[in-house]
Amino acid sequence: MSVDLSITVNGIHFKNPFLLASGPPGTNARVISKSFDLGWGGAVTKTICLDSSIIINTAPRYTKYRDPKTNNVIGFTNIELISDRPIEIWEKELVQLKKNYSDRPVIASIAASLNQNDWQQLSKRIEATGVDGFELNLSCPHGLPDKQMGMALGEDAQRVEQVISWVKDATKLPVWVKMTPNIGSPIPIVHAAQNANVDGFSSINTILSLAGVNLDTLRPQPTVEGYTTPGGYSGVAVKPIALRHVMEIARACHDDVSVSGIGGIVTGADAAQFILFGASTVQICTGAMLHGYEIIQSLTKQLSDIMEQHAFTHLSEMVGKSIPYVTTHADLVDIQEQAKQQKARPQRDNDWKGEIASETDALITQ
Numbered sequence: 315m316s317v318d319l320s321i322t323v324n325g326i327h328f329k330n331p332f333l334l335a336s337g338p339p340g341t342n343a344r345v346i347s348k349s350f351d352l353g354w355g356g357a358v359t360k361t362i363c364l365d366s367s368i369i370i371n372t373a374p375r376y377t378k379y380r381d382p383k384t385n386n387v388i389g390f391t392n393i394e395l396i397s398d399r400p401i402e403i404w405e406k407e408l409v410q411l412k413k414n415y416s417d418r419p420v421i422a423s424i425a426a427s428l429n430q431n432d433w434q435q436l437s438k439r440i441e442a443t444g445v446d447g448f449e450l451n452l453s454c455p456h457g458l459p460d461k462q463m464g465m466a467l468g469e470d471a472q473r474v475e476q477v478i479s480w481v482k483d484a485t486k487l488p489v490w491v492k493m494t495p496n497i498g499s500p501i502p503i504v505h506a507a508q509n510a511n512v513d514g515f516s517s518i519n520t521i522l523s524l525a526g527v528n529l530d531t532l533r534p535q536p537t538v539e540g541y542t543t544p545g546g547y548s549g550v551a552v553k554p555i556a557l558r559h560v561m562e563i564a565r566a567c568h569d570d571v572s573v574s575g576i577g578g579i580v581t582g583a584d585a586a587q588f589i590l591f592g593a594s595t596v597q598i599c600t601g602a603m604l605h606g607y608e609i610i611q612s613l614t615k616q617l618s619d620i621m622e623q624h625a626f627t628h629l630s631e632m633v634g635k636s637i638p639y640v641t642t643h644a645d646l647v648d649i650q651e652q653a654k655q656q657k658a659r660p661q662r663d664n665d666w667k668g669e670i671a672s673e674t675d676a677l678i679t680q
């Protein structure tokens with residue numbers, strides 16, 4: 315049996331659901347082209363802003379978090395900002411990228427502060443390059459919030475609704491909003507975004523974190539001249555948190571609104587779980603940084619094998635299949651009680667044990 319990994323989301327056709335997430339893997343057209351040559355289904359660019367002169371990165375800016383027993387990297391903290399490349403360069407590169415790879419969707423990640431003119435100018439200029447859609451970065455947890463950007467907007471439902479309305483007024487392209495996991499419930503933000511007619515959600519951005527302390531120097535990491543600042547946590551360790559966000563968002567979404575799942579994906583099995591919880595596409599950042607763009611081969615193979623095992627012919631048949639089995643704790647207690655009663659019922663004449671009154675009761679319909 316051959317399976318079809320392609321999927322159409324908000325009118326955009328992806329040959330497979332694997333997209334580079336916004337970050338170093340999509341930092342310029344050269345690296346995005348390389349990923350397309352290797353078979354990635356699409357790419358979200360590193361976040362573009364109007365004035366890149368405000369973006370000043372530090373070195374170092376990453377810390378790997380390792381399992382003390384195996385030394386495997388399980389998490390990754392970064393204090394990297396959005397793209398420090400001028401918008402004029404991005405405009406040229408995106409035009410060329412779309413000419414060279416017309417069948418490969420490019421989603422432009424963009425960010426601005428709470429300023430209508432900036433959001434509308436940014437989206438109009440980038441739309442003119444021929445990209446396929448937008449992802450609004452309302453979720454970067456470090457650096458940007460100091461400038462009233464990123465998570466400073468995305469944790470506030472009113473601001474989210476406002477920004478999406480501005481961008482929707484300025485563009486005809488699909489608009490996804492990238493969500494922060496640094497909140498208890500994403501639902502008020504989902505409702506606000508849907509009020510503004512958002513087309514999709516991308517979840518999650520990184521989790522605000524402190525990577526650790528070097529116990530020789532007693533200085534926190536990543537260490538910049540002896541100091542640090544809280545950064546964004548990503549990689550395999552964040553997957554369960556991301557799955558919870560994706561499932562809750564997908565469950566609250568209108569039918570025509572899509573979800574792109576992000577967070578700790580390294581294998582086709584990881585991707586399958588996001589899809590079963592409602593994602594139609596998945597995005598990968600840290601996995602590609604640590605293992606290379608070549609993981610696309612195993613990602614597509616493993617996902618195809620899982621689809622074949624469960625007789626899914628098209629990817630869309632798999633989207634959201636496991637959502638109905640997530641419920642409240644009170645519900646779990648009821649379901650468990652019902653199952654217990656069911657098991658206690660005599661099914662065959664041989665099952666009667668002599669507790670005749672309770673065994674009779676167990677066979678009465680409720």
Ligand SMILES: Cc1cc2nc3c(=O)[nH]c(=O)nc-3n(C[C@H](O)[C@H](O)[C@H](O)COP(=O)(O)O)c2cc1C
Nearest residue numbers: 335336337361392396518519548549577578599600
């Ligand atoms: C070094 C680094 C830089 C990132 N830069 C951006 C960015 O510019 N814009 C953005 O929306 N997300 C950015 N992210 C977040 C990722 O796109 C992604 O949401 C997050 O890392 C979780 O996915 P992962 O576990 O596959 O990395 C960055 C992540 C990392 C690790």
